[in-house]
Amino acid sequence: MDIITSSLLSIVVPLYNEQDNAILLTQKIHESLAGYNYQIIYIDDFSTDNTKQVVKGMKDVKVHLIELKKNYGQSLALAAGIDYAEGEYIITMDGDLQNDPSDIPEMLAYAVEGEYDLITGIRQKRKDSLVKKIPSKIANFLVRRVTKLDIKDNGCALKVFTKDIAKDLNLYGEMHRFITLLAHLEGAQIKQVPVKHHARNAGVSKYGLERVFKVVADMMLLLFIRKYFQRPIHLFGILGFLMILLGVLINMYLLVVKLGLGEDIGTRPLLMFGMMFILAGIQLFTIGIVMELLIRTYYESQKKRPYRIKKISVGDTPQ
Numbered sequence: 249m250d251i252i253t254s255s256l257l258s259i260v261v262p263l264y265n266e267q268d269n270a271i272l273l274t275q276k277i278h279e280s281l282a283g284y285n286y287q288i289i290y291i292d293d294f295s296t297d298n299t300k301q302v303v304k305g306m307k308d309v310k311v312h313l314i315e316l317k318k319n320y321g322q323s324l325a326l327a328a329g330i331d332y333a334e335g336e337y338i339i340t341m342d343g344d345l346q347n348d349p350s351d352i353p354e355m356l357a358y359a360v361e362g363e364y365d366l367i368t369g370i371r372q373k374r375k376d377s378l379v380k381k382i383p384s385k386i387a388n389f390l391v392r393r394v395t396k397l398d399i400k401d402n403g404c405a406l407k408v409f410t411k412d413i414a415k416d417l418n419l420y421g422e423m424h425r426f427i428t429l430l431a432h433l434e435g436a437q438i439k440q441v442p443v444k445h446h447a448r449n450a451g452v453s454k455y456g457l458e459r460v461f462k463v464v465a466d467m468m469l470l471l472f473i474r475k476y477f478q479r480p481i482h483l484f485g486i487l488g489f490l491m492i493l494l495g496v497l498i499n500m501y502l503l504v505v506k507l508g509l510g511e512d513i514g515t516r517p518l519l520m521f522g523m524m525f526i527l528a529g530i531q532l533f534t535i536g537i538v539m540e541l542l543i544r545t546y547y548e549s550q551k552k553r554p555y556r557i558k559k560i561s562v563g564d565t566p567q
Contacts, residue, residue, distance in 0.1 A: 258287050259289065260289045262343060264299070266299050266344060267295070267299045270303050272449065279350075280350045284353075290312070290313050291326070291329045292316065293320060300313060304564045308563055309563045311562070312332070313561045315557065315560070317555075322424050324419065324554055326427075330414050330417065331415075332560070338408075339352055339406075341406045344448050344449065345446060347406040347445070348443065351406060351441075351443040352406075358408075363437060364436075368401070368404060370442050371443060373445060376445075384401075388403070403425065409436075426466060468533070491527075495523075
C-alpha cells in the first residue's frame with residue numbers, strides 16, 4: 249500500500265459535452281483515491297457545451313484541463329492526456345460516470361505487484377441499451393476470433409497502465425477500441441478484473457450500430473500490422489495469386505462457352521461487374537493500409553502529434 253500511495257497516479261479522462269457529469273465524477277475520484285498521490289487530467293475534445301467552463305470553475309489544483317483546438321475523437325484525446333501524464337501509473341476512464349472510480353484501488357494493487365503491465369476491466373451487469381450492447385458483443389467476438397487474444401471486454405474504458413506501456417501506445421484514428429490489443433503487441437502482461445458499471449448519469453451516448461463497421465476496418469488494419477508488416481508479399485502476393493487464378497478459371501470457362509457452345513461472351517455484364525467489384529475492393533483496402541502507414545511514418549519520424557492543444561490549465565490557472 250505504501251508503494252501505491254507514494255507513486256503519482258495520472259487519471260486520464262476524455263470529455264465531450266459532459267458538463268453535467270464533470271463535477272460529480274471529480275468528487276467520486278477524490279473519494280475513491282483519498283490518501284493517494286494523483287492528478288486528474290481532463291481532455292476537452294472541443295465540447296459544444298460548457299464542459300471546460302465547469303471544469304475550470306471547480307478551481308481544483310489536482311485537476312489539469314487540456315483543451316483541444318478541434319474535435320479529434322476519443323483516441324487522440326486519450327493520446328493527448330497520456331502524453332501529458334506524469335504518473336508512474338496511468339489510469340484511463342470515460343467521463344460519463346458509467347465507470348466507477350472505486351474500482352481503481354483494487355486494479356492498482358495488481359499493477360504494483362509488478363507482474364502485470366495493464367489491468368483492464370470487465371463490466372459487470374452492463375447498464376447500457378441494446379444499441380450499445382449488441383455492437384460491443386459483435387466487436388469482442390470478432391477481436392477474439394481474429395487476434396486469438398482472449399479479452400472479454402475490449403470496450404471497457406477503465407484501465408490501469410504502467411507508464412512505459414501507456415507512453416508507447418501511439419494511438420491514431422479510432423484505435424482506442426483496440427488499446428488492449430495494442431498494449432499486448434507492445435509485450436504487456438494483461439490482467440482482467442470485474443468492475444462495476446452504471447447507467448449514464450446525464451448527457452447522451454456517442455456510440456451506435458455504425459461502430460461495428462469501424463471496428464471491422466480497424467481490426468483489418470491491426471491484423472495486417474501484426475502478421476504482415478515485415479512481409480507484406482505474404483498477404484498481397486497470395487491475394488494476387490488468387491485473383492490471377494480466378495481470372496484464369498473464368499477465362500477458361502468463357503473459352504469453353506465460346507468455342508464449345510458457340511455462345512457470345514462479350515456482352516455478359518455480370519462478369520464485368522463481378523470483376524470490377526473484386527478489384528475495386530482490393531484496391532481500396534490496399535490504399536487504406538498504405539495511407540495509414542504513411543500517416544504513422546509522417547507523425548512518428550518527425551516527432552509530431554496528430555492533435556493540437558489550445559490551452560492547458562491546472563485548477564483555473566493557465567499553464
